[in-house]
Amino acid sequence: MLVVTTPDITPAQLDAIREHVEAAGLRTHVIRGEQRIVVGCIGDDAALVEDGLAAMPGVESVTPVLKPYKLAAREFSAGPTHxxxxxxxxxxxxxxxxxxxxxxxxxxxxxxxxxxxxxxxxxxxxxxxxxxxxxxxxxxxxxxxxxxxxxxxxxxxxxxxxxxxxxxxxxxxxxxxxxxxxxxxxxxxxxxxxxxxxxxxxxxxxxxxxxxxxxxxxxxxxxxxxxxxxxxxxxxxxxxxxxxxxxxxxxxxxxxxxxxxxxxxxxxxxxxxxxxxxxxxxxxxxxxxxxxxxxxxxxxxxxxxxxxxxxxxxxxxxxxxxxxxxxxxxxxxxxxxxxxxxxxxxxxxxxxxx
Structure with missing residues (x-):
């Protein structure tokens, strides 16, 4: 699952999103792009589907990643890895x-x-x-x-x-x-x-x-x-x-x-x-x-x-x-x-x- 944040997200809001995800048993991976921060959620994300993650301050959208590989997927990086x-x-x-x-x-x-x-x-x-x-x-x-x-x-x-x-x-x-x-x-x-x-x-x-x-x-x-x-x-x-x-x-x-x-x-x-x-x-x-x-x-x-x-x-x-x-x-x-x-x-x- 990918959590796309709003452009004006604050550090406190980002921390709150990560704590919310990790409390459900998942790990988080922060991807910092030029205009957005994306939080990759790694693990069984079923517990996050029905909760209020999308309504949290600083969250613009929540998108499931259907590929079995998460960290290796292109979506989990802001650009090519060097x-x-x-x-x-x-x-x-x-x-x-x-x-x-x-x-x-x-x-x-x-x-x-x-x-x-x-x-x-x-x-x-x-x-x-x-x-x-x-x-x-x-x-x-x-x-x-x-x-x-x-x-x-x-x-x-x-x-x-x-x-x-x-x-x-x-x-x-x-x-x-x-x-x-x-x-x-x-x-x-x-x-x-x-x-x-x-x-x-x-x-x-x-x-x-x-x-x-x-x-x-x-x-x-x-x-x-x-x-x-x-x-x-x-x-x-x-x-x-x-x-x-x-x-x-x-x-x-x-x-x-x-x-x-x-x-x-x-x-x-x-x-x-x-x-x-x-x-x-x-x-x-x-x-x-x-x-x-x-x-x-x-x-x-x-x-x-x-x-x-x-x-x-x-x-x-x-x-x-x-x-x-x-x-x-x-x-x-x-x-x-x-x-x-x-x-x-x-x-x-x-x-x-x-």
């Missing part, structure tokens, strides 16, 4: 005018390859570094990541380059450990409906990158985001990474329509992962351009110095020259969409002191 990554001194804003490109290896395989990749993607214009420390694999015999050792390497790469770090967390018991080393906690597609994990990352003050499950509907993705936001963490970034299809020509089917649907349904920023959608490096540039044309706020791309030697997802990873070429190709698409990309020449800087 999620800040990294330190206050060098922030990266996801969801603003500038497109966000996150790049790096599927998994961290060693310090040298990680640093080589981090410097190269930054030089090409990427603003954050991805890299898996803990890897969920279909086969229990496949490379599962270096774990804690990789987290230390990611933190060192951030110290050397200044790039915020994005890495996946798979276990509620490891959330605090990963949060100590990473700037963004990624929830992978396999864990999109791991509700214990979603609730746990919701209690940590770190942005969350939430990937759509391979068989999940858009509504289910938004309900997963609601689990995180309901615990108090509103810094959620959604990611479309392809859904299961019947054609083996690609690893997944890139649901390009999901991007504008999500932009209409939610205030949260939306990224696209063309690497997992394609499963083939040669298709990543085309899908990246399509994502920006559809309105995505950015991309998360797998990049490896030598994809043929990668221990995971080599066929879908771009090598360093290919990523540099992709960033150059994306610039006219970004301009056509009314967005910007960081200039490559500005990204070529010396190592940041630890």
């Amino acid at each position: 999620v800040r990554l990294g330190s206050a001194a060098r922030p990266v804003i996801v969801g603003g005018d500038a497109l966000t490109v996150i790049a790096g290896p599927c998994s961290v395989e060693g310090e040298a390859m990680l640093l080589e990749t981090a410097h190269a993607v930054r030089a090409a214009g990427a603003v954050a570094l991805r890299g898996g420390a803990f890897k969920p694999r279909t086969s229990p015999y496949a490379f599962q990541g270096l774990g804690r050792e990789a987290l230390v390497m990611l933190a060192e790469a951030r110290a050397r380059t200044g790039l915020p770090v994005v890495t996946e967390v798979m276990d509620p018991r490891l959330v605090e450990l990963v949060a100590e080393h990473a700037d963004v906690l990624q929830i992978g597609a396999r864990n999109m409906q791991n509700f214990a994990l979603l609730s746990e990352v919701g209690r940590v003050q770190r942005p969350v990158l939430l990937k759509r499950g391979p068989s999940a509907t858009i509504a289910e993705l938004l309900m997963a985001a609601e689990y995180v936001m309901a615990q108090g963490n509103r810094d959620v970034i959604l990611c479309e990474r392809g859904i299961k299809g019947w054609d083996p020509a690609t690893r997944n089917t890139f649901d390009v329509a999901a991007v504008p649907v999500l932009k209409a349904e939610t205030h949260l920023p939306v990224l696209v992962d063309p690497s997992h959608a394609a499963g083939r490096a040669d298709l990543v540039p085309a899908l990246s351009c399509a994502a920006l044309a559809a309105g995505a706020d950015g991309l998360i791309i797998e990049v490896h110095p030598s994809p043929a030697e990668a221990r995971s997802d080599g066929p879908q990873s771009l090598d360093l020259p290919a990523f540099d070429a992709l960033m150059a190709r994306l610039r006219p698409f970004a301009a056509a969409a009314g967005r910007t990309l960081p200039a490559a020449e500005l990204a070529q800087v010396a190592e940041v002191a630890a």
